[in-house]
Amino acid sequence: MGEKIRLGIIYGGKSSEHEVSLRTAMAIMNAVDSDKYELIPLYVQLDGNWIKGQPITGKLKGIDTLRLTEGNTSKCAPAHAGEIVPVQKASPVFGIGEEVDVIFPVVHGPNGEDGTIQGLLELANLPYVGAGVMASAVGLDKWMMKNVFAQAGLPQVKYIGVLRSQWERNQEEVVRRIEQELGYPCFVKPANMGSSVGISKAKNRAELLEAMNLAAKFDRRLIIEQFVKARELEIGVLGNEELLTSVVGEVIAAKEFYDYEAKYKGAGTELQIPAKIPQHVEQQIVEMAKQAYRALDASGLSRVDFFWDEENDQLYMNEVNTMPGFTPYSMYPMLFQASGISYSELIDRLVKLALDRHADKQRNIVAAEELE
Ligand SMILES: Nc1ncnc2c1ncn2[C@@H]1O[C@H](COP(=O)(O)OP(=O)(O)O)[C@@H](O)[C@H]1O
Ligand SMILES: [Mg+2]
Known part of the structure; x- marks a missing residue:
């Protein structure tokens, strides 16, 4: 590894959360210390085509500069993204092992946080931020996730x-x-x-x-x-095997439930950080969140969501999000901000955790012959 950590950011994606991803990527790129990182944009267009841009220098002013387009560098590429290098559709990350040290995949939903990108990165033997293939896949499949929670004895609706x-x-x-x-x-x-x-x-x-x-x-x-009439409480978990938890936050949705509009257009949704809840509920959340995180074998980061039926003082698991919203105004970074870890420090820690996990994996032998 050279002096600077070469951080590849995969963003966009063939996903309904494409725009959210662009916003997050921009926030991350603008937050990191340019003395520490060289930023390499890896844009996945809506149709699934991958484009690698030149390293980004300087602050980005808007997300449109991140919408890299093949063969149209003057119109669509930002000056600071420089020349655009189209990458083969089928093997987008295999060629870049020499150019990046670690990848931050900022792609949500199917084809993003469901283990598919993680699998590609595993095959390319690249360190990456966040959960591995299995935890990502299980975390995005509510059915499988519920099975895992049930097996771990975690209460659910x-x-x-x-x-x-x-x-x-x-x-x-x-x-x-x-x-x-x-x-x-x-x-x-x-x-x-x-x-x-x-x-x-x-x-x-x-x-x-x-x-x-x-x-x-x-x-x-x-x-x-x-249906459970409950308050929605969320906590951030950070770590591989040693886990750090954030304060607990509450989502107060003005609408009937916390739907897409409420989440991404901010339509009347309020985040209360820290949540105003009794201490025993907070303690229970911390314990259950760690249990759920471990049950999934998550790594890096996750936001763990709960339903708290206040009337009956009953806490239920809702879900683990292995790639939670990650703009500076999203719940996860704000929870850690309130716990004393700033957005840029959070990114530093996540990169370190990614490198640690990758290094740990290199210890595994792949064939018994290696023992001799
Ligand atoms: N069983 C439930 N009882 C009450 N509200 C629910 C229930 N399931 C989901 N909701 C509401 O719908 C929202 C989205 O559901 P969730 O399962 O968290 O999906 P997503 O993975 O899209 O976030 C929740 O934040 C909550 O407001
Ligand atoms: Mg949810």
């Missing part, structure tokens, strides 16, 4: 998993089961989306049919959950 094919074959039976086991209102979610996309609350049978059909457009695996 009642749920049912249904395959799209089951739903299409026998709607009546599925509806009967949902009504018997969960009742109304219930939440219907595609297992594998994130950012509340395709999620709806159903208060009666007609709404349930609509909700199921909508969710089935996004995924072949569907989760239906009992």
Whole structure:
């Protein structure tokens, strides 16, 4: 490794969270110390094409400068992103091992935080920020994640998993089961989306049919959950095996639930940091968050989300987000800010954790012959 750490940032992505990713990438690029890092932009266009830009020097003024385009450097490339180098579609990261030391993948949702990019980076033997393949995949699949939580003995709201094919074959039976086991209102979610996309609350049978059909457009695996009237509490976890937790925060959504609009357009959503909750609830959250993080074998960072039914003082796991929103105004960085770790220090620590994890992995032998 040279003097500066060469940090490749993968952003954009074939994802509904493309724009969010651009914003996050810009915030990260503008926050890091340019004496410590050389920044290499790796843009995944909406259609899945990868483009590598020249190292970024100086502060970016807007996200549009990060929308690199093949063969149109004068119009679309920012002066500081310089010349654009198109990278082969099929093997975007294999050529860059010589040019970067570590990758920060800032891509959310399917094809981003679901283990696919992580798998590519593993194959390329590159250190990267955040969870590995398995934790990413499980963390993005609500069905699998619930199975893992159940196995770890973590409390959750009642749920049912249904395959799209089951739903299409026998709607009546599925509806009967949902009504018997969960009742109304219930939440219907595609297992594998994130950012509340395709999620709806159903208060009666007609709404349930609509909700199921909508969710089935996004995924072949569907989760239906009992509704719980609860406060939404979230905590940040940072680390590989030794874990640091942040203060607890609360999401107070003005709308009926914390949906996509509320999350990304800030429509009436308030983040209360730290959350005003009793100490025993906070302690429980810290313990459960670490348990959930370990159950998934997460690494780097995760935001762990809870439902707290205040009336019955009952805490439920909601989910672990292995690639939480990461703009300076997102919950995760703000939780750590309130815990004494600034945005740029957070990035430093994440890069260090990525390098540590990669180094630790290099210790594994891959064939018994190596023992001789
Ligand atoms: N079982 C539930 N009871 C009450 N509210 C829920 C339930 N499930 C989800 N919600 C609401 O919907 C939002 C999005 O659901 P969530 O499972 O967290 O999906 P995402 O992965 O898209 O964030 C939650 O933040 C919460 O406001
Ligand atoms: Mg959520």
